[in-house]
Amino acid sequence: MEFFETVAARRSIRKYQDTPVPRETVDRILEAARLSPSWCNRQCHRYIVVSDPEKRSMLGELIDNPSKACYETAPYAIVLCADSTDSGFNSGKEYYLVDCGISMEHVVLAATAEGLGTCWVGYFPENPVRNLLGIPQDVRVVAVTPLGVPAEAPKSRPRLPLENIVFEDGWQR
Ligand SMILES: Cc1cc2nc3c(=O)[nH]c(=O)nc-3n(C[C@H](O)[C@H](O)[C@H](O)COP(=O)(O)O)c2cc1C
Structure with a gap:
């Protein structure tokens, strides 16, 4: 898919088929994340x-956003974490x-280009997700x-x- 077509085709998908997705496809999508830019290239x-x-089912129970069913039917959930001290901080902005955000958007657009659906989820209880996946306390779950084949358009x-x-x-001109 051409870049601007991909950007225009992307949607937040909240219903999924349980169709399997090859792991190589997921790896191609994650390669797009790997190539994303970052503060001082700290990655x-x-x-x-x-x-x-x-x-996935336990994750769905914890998050239930957009719905528990998403995590049960889509073959993958992707959880993005970061050590917040491994990036920049300037004028109150945590980079x-x-x-x-950039990295996840690479994932989202690469998934769209592969014909797959995603939904950026930012609202979830961080500590229970940390505990379920063994994520250290000082690592943020962002x-x-x-990730899967959409069951809605x-x-x-x-x-x-x-x-x-x-x-x-200038501002507002
Ligand atoms: C940072 C961020 C956090 C979001 N968090 C959630 C969320 O917790 N639950 C949800 O259903 N959608 C979430 N969304 C998706 C937005 O609701 C969605 O992008 C917006 O309504 C526009 O719809 P579209 O993505 O289909 O164009 C989030 C999107 C972003 C960028």
Whole structure:
């Protein structure tokens, strides 16, 4: 899929088929994450690929967002973690979140290009997920996504027009 087609085709997918996805496809998607830029090239992102059905189900119980069923039917859940001290901090901005955001978006777009669905999930209880997956206390759990063949084709959600988000030569001009 051409880049701009991929960007336009991406949706947050909240219903999945239980169709298996080859591990090589997942590895290609994660390779896109590996190539993402980061603060001073520190590469603080770490991914846990959860394929074990029992663990996925437990993850779904804990997160239940967008729904427990996503984690049971999609063959993978991808959990993005980071050591927050392994990136930059400037003017109150924690760049590990930026690094992780870029990296996860590479995952999301690569999955779209492979015909697969994802849903960026940021709202979940961090400590229970840490405990389930053996993630150390000082490592942040930044995002989760189910990964699999979509069982829905949602319409595009509204976006602000360009003139609302792009200014010329100064704020709001
Ligand atoms: C940082 C971030 C966190 C998000 N967290 C959640 C979430 O916890 N649960 C959920 O269902 N969707 C979540 N989303 C998906 C957004 O709701 C979605 O991107 C937005 O509504 C636009 O829809 P679209 O992705 O289909 O274009 C998140 C997206 C981002 C970028």
